[in-house]
Amino acid sequence: MKLSGSQILLESLKKEGVDTIFGLPGGVVLGIFDTLYHEKSIKVILTRHEQGAIHMAEGYAKATGRPGVALVTSGPGATNTVTGLTNAYMDSTPIVVITGQVPSQMIGNDAFQEADIVGISRPCTKYNFLVKDVKDLAQIIKEAFYIATTGRPGPVLIDLPKDVTFAKTEFKYPDKVSIRSYNPTVQGNKWQIKQAALAITKAKKPVLYVGGGVVLANAHKEIRELAELTQIPVTMTLMGLGAFPGMHDLSMGMLGMHGLACANWAVHDCDLLVAIGARFDDRVTGKVADFAPQCEVIHIDIDPTSIRKNFKVDIPIVGDVKFVLKDLNEALRDSFSQNGDLKELRKPWFAQIEKWKKERPLLYHQESSVIKPQFVIEKLYELTHGEAIVTTDVGQHQMWAAQFYKFKNSRTFLNSGGLGTMGYGFPAALGAQAAFPEKLVINISGDGSIQMNIQELATAVVENFPVKVAILNNRYLGMVRQWQQLFYENRYSSSYLDRTPDFVKLAEAYGAVGLRATKPDEVEDVIQEALRVKKPVVMDFVVDPNENVYPMVPAGGSNYAMVFEDPKPVHDDKPARMADPDSILTA
Numbered sequence: 001m002k003l004s005g006s007q008i009l010l011e012s013l014k015k016e017g018v019d020t021i022f023g024l025p026g027g028v029v030l031g032i033f034d035t036l037y038h039e040k041s042i043k044v045i046l047t048r049h050e051q052g053a054i055h056m057a058e059g060y061a062k063a064t065g066r067p068g069v070a071l072v073t074s075g076p077g078a079t080n081t082v083t084g085l086t087n088a089y090m091d092s093t094p095i096v097v098i099t100g101q102v103p104s105q106m107i108g109n110d111a112f113q114e115a116d117i118v119g120i121s122r123p124c125t126k127y128n129f130l131v132k133d134v135k136d137l138a139q140i141i142k143e144a145f146y147i148a149t150t151g152r153p154g155p156v157l158i159d160l161p162k163d164v165t166f167a168k169t170e171f172k173y174p175d176k177v178s179i180r181s182y183n184p185t186v187q188g189n190k191w192q193i194k195q196a197a198l199a200i201t202k203a204k205k206p207v208l209y210v211g212g213g214v215v216l217a218n219a220h221k222e223i224r225e226l227a228e229l230t231q232i233p234v235t236m237t238l239m240g241l242g243a244f245p246g247m248h249d250l251s252m253g254m255l256g257m258h259g260l261a262c263a264n265w266a267v268h269d270c271d272l273l274v275a276i277g278a279r280f281d282d283r284v285t286g287k288v289a290d291f292a293p294q295c296e297v298i299h300i301d302i303d304p305t306s307i308r309k310n311f312k313v314d315i316p317i318v319g320d321v322k323f324v325l326k327d328l329n330e331a332l333r334d335s336f337s338q339n340g341d342l343k344e345l346r347k348p349w350f351a352q353i354e355k356w357k358k359e360r361p362l363l364y365h366q367e368s369s370v371i372k373p374q375f376v377i378e379k380l381y382e383l384t385h386g387e388a389i390v391t392t393d394v395g396q397h398q399m400w401a402a403q404f405y406k407f408k409n410s411r412t413f414l415n416s417g418g419l420g421t422m423g424y425g426f427p428a429a430l431g432a433q434a435a436f437p438e439k440l441v442i443n444i445s446g447d448g449s450i451q452m453n454i455q456e457l458a459t460a461v462v463e464n465f466p467v468k469v470a471i472l473n474n475r476y477l478g479m480v481r482q483w484q485q486l487f488y489e490n491r492y493s494s495s496y497l498d499r500t501p502d503f504v505k506l507a508e509a510y511g512a513v514g515l516r517a518t519k520p521d522e523v524e525d526v527i528q529e530a531l532r533v534k535k536p537v538v539m540d541f542v543v544d545p546n547e548n549v550y551p552m553v554p555a556g557g558s559n560y561a562m563v564f565e566d567p568k569p570v571h572d573d574k575p576a577r578m579a580d581p582d583s584i585l586t587a
Helices: 005-015 027-037 050-064 082-090 117-124 134-149 162-166 190-202 212-216 220-230 261-269 321-339 347-359 373-384 396-404 425-435 454-462 478-487 503-510 520-532
Strands: 002-004 020-023 043-046 068-072 095-101 127-130 155-161 168-170 206-210 234-236 251-254 272-276 296-301 315-318 389-392 441-446 468-473 513-517 537-542
Touching: 002 005, 005 027, 005 134, 005 162, 020 050, 020 425, 027 068, 027 095, 027 155, 027 162, 043 425, 043 454, 050 068, 050 082, 050 095, 050 425, 050 454, 082 095, 082 117, 082 155, 095 134, 095 162, 117 127, 117 155, 127 134, 134 155, 134 168, 155 162, 190 272, 190 296, 190 315, 190 321, 206 220, 206 261, 212 220, 212 321, 220 321, 234 261, 251 261, 251 396, 261 347, 296 321, 373 396, 373 441, 373 468, 373 520, 389 396, 389 425, 396 441, 396 468, 396 478, 425 441, 425 454, 454 503, 468 520, 503 513, 503 537, 513 520, 520 537
Parallel strands: 020 043, 020 068, 068 095, 095 155, 127 155, 206 234, 206 272, 234 251, 272 296, 296 315, 389 441, 441 468, 468 537, 513 537
Antiparallel strands: 002 168
């Protein structure tokens, strides 16, 4: 029996186990949406913007480990996906994005709503396809999902001309894929793993440097086994948070620009650095010449191009982190009988790390009249028992969430680590909520970031997603203001958000619940009420606008030379330094 291109697309998605599509229709994809109208096994979530659709697909993928799928129209619908595609590419998130295209015979003729999305998206996708013949469609979809989810995961785009969606052919879905030029290495080299095990057993001051690749590989059990087996302290990148329990005795928390002092100092002083699924990002290394300057380096990553890209490595191991760690743990167990008690060997190292932890813990001063943003994060952690899926946008609130919410489980902290996309967090939270309707999902945002995709409140209300949004409202683009204070002599050029909307009334206008806290003793009541309500809730926390994120490594500086407090007095010439709820723009 012959099927149309639209029917082949849907049957293929069902073969791939797709249960949710995030999208927005338009002229050239109406045939696909018409076919979806009759399809009951795939839920279509209508978003209010194509960028929102892509971020929802990302949130779905990061929370589940399964590829997220988005469907949008041609022209502006397709170009609106570019930020999301780039975000997914930077964070190695497996998504498949289907864009409509004008009819094949019209391509290149400046047709209405035509854009060369294949050319535009080439630098920001792992791979992309233009379907020229309906006979190729099933094979292309199979390859798209294979490429998106294997090796180093990433976004794949399929551009589908309108005439292909109507053309008919016999449907046969391939059982497997074989691409001659694409064969990711899964198993690590045995000899190199043996060398790594030998280096670990000899080290007196080792550190495990855990990145987002551990989360992507679902290797949280293996990394915990490695840490406990070898008694090595663990530090995580922003993307790696949750891969190892934040409250574990061996955890040092996050490293890098806003990392903990003990983590940065331990990496600087260690004699062995084991980098696992991490890419030595500049926000982690600071000044590369001063990063881990006196140690041997083991680097495990599935992407061979990531190894030695930014940092010199002594023992490179290419392979899937989960597989490599299993082999490494086995090799280490075999060698223990010859190397005695590792805990005893590293006793002075742990004593030093404990000393650093006591000398420079994370600190803030909660005054009686002003809400500190860190206090809100701590209360969220306390009242959710650390069991929520937390998404963030980008800025100060993202760093405070990373510092003060002690993530216990993998795939529970979803944020834009590579591209740093404001407007990511809220739609990503909706994607996670779509995947896990029964779980608590919280988006921690800023008053600047939330306005980038706040229109998706309509999506949340229509879908009855009980997602909670916690806005740390300081009336500034907070991280920009912090940098202007520290490095531009308090010249706050275009960072003050003078006409911030009334988020409570805005939430109510969309049909959600709006709550506000302006004093510290109101914070807990607002969170408790938000957790009680089974609807989308926006919590507006009016926080200290002058609070900065510390510790901080100045851009290009060395991690061991962190700034712990304001080096200069604040001279803010703005008339209202505190966010005054009475001055909020009302609807």
